[in-house]
Amino acid sequence: MTSIELKNIEKNICQNVNLLISDKELMVFVGPTGAGKTTLLNIIAGITKYNGSVLIDGNQVNHLSPNKRGVGYLFQDLALFPHLDVGSNVAYGLRVQKKDENKINSRVKELLKFLSIKHLKDRYPKELSGGERQRVALARALAPYPKILLLDEPLSSLDPTTSKHLRIELRRIIKEMRINAVYVTHDLTEAEKMADRIALIDSGQIQQVSKPQDMIFSPESTTVSDFIGTPNILTCDSSKVLEQGLIKLKCGNISMLLPYEGNSIKKIAIFPPDIQVTTSKPSGPEVNLFRGTIVGLELLTAVARIKVQIEDNTLLAEQPIETFKQMDLKLNKEVFLTPKLRRLRYTTTES
Amino acid sequence: MVRLRPGWGIVPIVIFITLWEAIARLNLLQGQNLLPPFSATMEEFWLLLKTGILSENFLASLIRVLIGFFIGSLAGIAMGIAMGWHNFMDKSLNPIFSLLYPIPALGWLPLFMLWIGINELLPIAIIFVCSFFPVLYNTITGVKNVDKSYVQAARTLGASDLRILKTVILPLALPNIFTGLRLEAGMAWRTIIAAEMVAIPTGLGALLMRAESLIRVDIIIVVLIVLAVMCLIFERFFAYLEWKITKNWG
Numbered sequence: 001m002t003s004i005e006l007k008n009i010e011k012n013i014c015q016n017v018n019l020l021i022s023d024k025e026l027m028v029f030v031g032p033t034g035a036g037k038t039t040l041l042n043i044i045a046g047i048t049k050y051n052g053s054v055l056i057d058g059n060q061v062n063h064l065s066p067n068k069r070g071v072g073y074l075f076q077d078l079a080l081f082p083h084l085d086v087g088s089n090v091a092y093g094l095r096v097q098k099k100d101e102n103k104i105n106s107r108v109k110e111l112l113k114f115l116s117i118k119h120l121k122d123r124y125p126k127e128l129s130g131g132e133r134q135r136v137a138l139a140r141a142l143a144p145y146p147k148i149l150l151l152d153e154p155l156s157s158l159d160p161t162t163s164k165h166l167r168i169e170l171r172r173i174i175k176e177m178r179i180n181a182v183y184v185t186h187d188l189t190e191a192e193k194m195a196d197r198i199a200l201i202d203s204g205q206i207q208q209v210s211k212p213q214d215m216i217f218s219p220e221s222t223t224v225s226d227f228i229g230t231p232n233i234l235t236c237d238s239s240k241v242l243e244q245g246l247i248k249l250k251c252g253n254i255s256m257l258l259p260y261e262g263n264s265i266k267k268i269a270i271f272p273p274d275i276q277v278t279t280s281k282p283s284g285p286e287v288n289l290f291r292g293t294i295v296g297l298e299l300l301t302a303v304a305r306i307k308v309q310i311e312d313n314t315l316l317a318e319q320p321i322e323t324f325k326q327m328d329l330k331l332n333k334e335v336f337l338t339p340k341l342r343r344l345r346y347t348t349t350e351s
Numbered sequence: 352m353v354r355l356r357p358g359w360g361i362v363p364i365v366i367f368i369t370l371w372e373a374i375a376r377l378n379l380l381q382g383q384n385l386l387p388p389f390s391a392t393m394e395e396f397w398l399l400l401k402t403g404i405l406s407e408n409f410l411a412s413l414i415r416v417l418i419g420f421f422i423g424s425l426a427g428i429a430m431g432i433a434m435g436w437h438n439f440m441d442k443s444l445n446p447i448f449s450l451l452y453p454i455p456a457l458g459w460l461p462l463f464m465l466w467i468g469i470n471e472l473l474p475i476a477i478i479f480v481c482s483f484f485p486v487l488y489n490t491i492t493g494v495k496n497v498d499k500s501y502v503q504a505a506r507t508l509g510a511s512d513l514r515i516l517k518t519v520i521l522p523l524a525l526p527n528i529f530t531g532l533r534l535e536a537g538m539a540w541r542t543i544i545a546a547e548m549v550a551i552p553t554g555l556g557a558l559l560m561r562a563e564s565l566i567r568v569d570i571i572i573v574v575l576i577v578l579a580v581m582c583l584i585f586e587r588f589f590a591y592l593e594w595k596i597t598k599n600w601g
Contacts, residue, residue: 045507047503047506047507065506065509066506066507066509067506067507067508067509068509071507072507073503073504073507075500075503075504077498077500079498079500079501079503079504080504081501081504081505081519081523082523082600083522083523083597083599083600084600085599092505092508092510092518093508093509096505096508096509096510096514097509124599124600125600126600140504140508141507144508144509
């Protein structure tokens with residue numbers, strides 16, 4: 001059993017932070033840049049001074065150095081030692097612990113094999129790709145058998161495709177290792193895919209701690225709602241499973257046809273940027289197409305927010321400002337809305 | 352761009368020597384004593400070697416440079432690490448060293464002559480000063496430039512300050528330290544010659560002064576050639592060492 005507890009933590013922007021992370025939980029700290037996410041991570045690691053208490057397994061560890069807290073840390077820039085080859089980088093923590101050289105070699109071998117980077121053992125960091133460097137840094141952090149793995153935006157420097165692939169793998173590895181992990185990101189999608197629970201942090205305060213879908217479907221404050229992008233939440237009154245592997249949902253006056261995956265859908269979240277707005281009716285079947293009237297327009301720096309009334313429902317859509325300018329949209333104008341189905345979120349519970 | 356074959360660098364030297372030989376032989380400069388032909392200079396070089404005059408003076412200079420440079424660099428590296436690593440040391444000593452650094456090494460000569468006297472320690476002390484400050488400042492820069500995230504990474508892996516210094520800071524500061532060593536290796540030769548010319552009766556500098564008083568341009572040129580070659584060898588040696596150590600990761 002390994003739990004992490006933060007009690008009345010104070011450091012820079014973070015004031016009176018309290019949080020309990022359960023055994024083997026993958027907690028994701030999400031929030032805007034400068035919110036205090038990395039500060040909290042450094043506090044758990046013990047690499048920065050702070051007021052308050054950090055408890056690991058119920059024991060206060062304020063006086064303990066990072067290695068004695070049993071944490072492994074994956075830094076944002078990975079911080080692989082450039083003058084050491086992959087094998088020596090991974091072995092660094094074990095050599096510090098003065099482990100037997102045979103044991104070190106076998107642990108390094110085991111981790112490199114586990115992370116599919118055995119062939120890179122003698123290479124130097126500058127000879128590795130972004131994804132390979134990420135795996136090496138992970139192997140180095142895991143080598144001394146940490147109880148807690150801390151990850152500070154480790155995928156932020158990778159291209160979107162590699163990042164998407166690696167986050168799936170990272171979650172698998174963390175779960176296979178059966179350790180606690182705290183993952184920092186500013187990307188909500190990444191947080192949703194990785195987390196058992198998400199802690200949304202803004203201005204040094206924990207705004208909400210909940211499961212990813214609860215964060216989206218039940219934001220507890222406007223700060224949370226604003227950060228996650230004020231999704232349109234549709235409550236489904238009835239559903240009907242069709243024969244072609246589809247399910248027909250009735251959410252107020254809005255009807256939708258979605259792929260049926262065996263669960264009854266209770267709520268749907270559609271994010272404003274994921275709704276296509278057109279002034280003329282798109283060609284093709286009239287499925288998942290909503291006709292409505294513009295009842296509100298808000299011009300921001302990069303996007304225009306368009307509020308559309310569809311009978312009793314109101315949906316919020318977002319268009320890039322350039323596209324908006326070309327569309328000649330104004331109040332009371334009739335428009336057609338098409339949600340991007342692949343980007344919909346739904347919940348099968350009532351909460 | 353024209354691509355030159357390896358070894359092309361020898362061609363300008365051959366042309367230069369040929370021109371030198373021709374100008375001297377054709378007596379294009381007034382007074383042959385002012386520019387002896389290259390061949391005659393080489394004959395003198397051989398004679399100086401055979402009689403042991405050149406090797407004796409060369410060895411005297413070499414030993415002074417090696418000892419002064421070694422101790423000066425070592426002290427510079429040690430002090431540089433301390434000042435780069437500990438803010439307190441840096442804040443305390445930097446004001447003093449900043450005042451002393453701009454003084455040319457030869458500027459210390461009169462003071463050292465009075466303090467130390469004219470003996471073997473004098474040129475070594477001058478070379479020490481000449482090597483110490485540049486190596487010190489390059490080491491401080493090297494240590495301070497080591498990315499703090501490497502230090503944090505080592506710390507989370509349990510490394511003590513001393514271990515971080517040995518296994519992270521020092522290796523990563525090496526390129527900077529070598530830059531200091533490479534620059535000062537040549538400078539040490541230039542300084543020892545000047546010191547020997549002014550205050551020491553032995554060594555290549557003293558040989559230069561004696562040749563000047565005898566108007567032996569050939570000997571002067573021989574010593575200058577030796578000096579140029581030694582500066583080059585020293586600088587190249589440290590450049591090679593730096594390449595050898597950092598080639599995989601630098």
